[in-house]
Amino acid sequence: MSAEVRHSWVDIRNWVHARILDRTYRPGDKLPRDEDIAKELGCARSTVQRAMRDLSDAGIVERKRKGGTQVRAHPVTRATLDIPVTRNEVEQRGSVYGYQLLTRVIDEIPLAVMSKFSLRQSKQMLHVEALHLADQRPYILEDRWICTETVPEVLNVDLVEQSANEWLVHNKPYSRCDLRFYAVQADEYTARQLDAPLGSALFVMERTTWINLSPITTVRAITTPGYQLLTQI
Known part of the structure; x- marks a missing residue:
């Protein structure tokens, strides 16, 4: 080189x-x-x-x-999963991407978020809820908390025009990411937002990221029925 x-x-x-x-x-x-x-x-x-x-x-x-x-004497084979930009994911399917900001507020984090970030006491963070669309249909419902102590610049981002997902992927590198996947039954609110049958099985992705020991964001992304996740090994 x-x-x-x-x-x-x-x-x-x-x-x-x-x-x-x-x-x-x-x-x-x-x-x-x-x-x-x-x-x-x-x-x-x-x-x-x-x-x-x-x-x-x-x-x-x-x-x-x-x-x-x-x-390594015996290399470990691991699946890899990059944090996707939902806009790119939708457009790669050949669909037209859309986005709606539902909530943007500074609020006290709940106990579940404290646990994810391993915090001993509550603090205020930016709470963002958004709906990603594919061909004007619901695609992913995103419920996100962003630590403004670690990412103060996010407060100046127009989240009406650009999703927190897209901005963070492009602007905030992370050193650690915890992933969790599971299924839930659609409650009344989620069913309404995703235009899904009440009680239908929905795939959920939870991601929590840090830069060294400082929390960046935790997001709960609930997908529309039929969503498929592709990873590589």
Whole structure:
């Protein structure tokens, strides 16, 4: 790689991964230090760290505090799921995307949100509820809390014009994401918003993200009947 080109963390990840695949670095081998890779490739150490974190999350390498990084002797196969931009998801289906902001208010977080963020006491956060549409039909009902201490700039975003989902994906990187999937029966409110039969089975995705130890957002996304989720392994 030429040091004259500004490389992204994806470039660095792919460069390291290619050398694992061609056996330059074999299972169990210790990789060069992040700062040495950064010097060799002409990039910031933080860029290498981001690339290594992705390889670690994929189960390809193992990172130990003060112990460096090594190629896993037995790579772990894991499913990967990127946080989707709902607009892109709808348009990739060939449908016309629509969006309605239902609620935007600073409020005291409920106990369930305190638990998700591992907070010992309640605090105020931005509560956003929105409806995503596909061809003018309900697609996903989103109930989201955003920590304004971590993301103060969201208060200046026009959430009538742009969804919090889209803005956060593009503007707020995260270091940790907890995912939970389950099904619920549509209650009266949810059935009305999603134009679904009362009591119908609905797929729910819950995501909670942090930057280091600071909470970013937690969202409960309830999908319309028939929704399908695709992941890759």
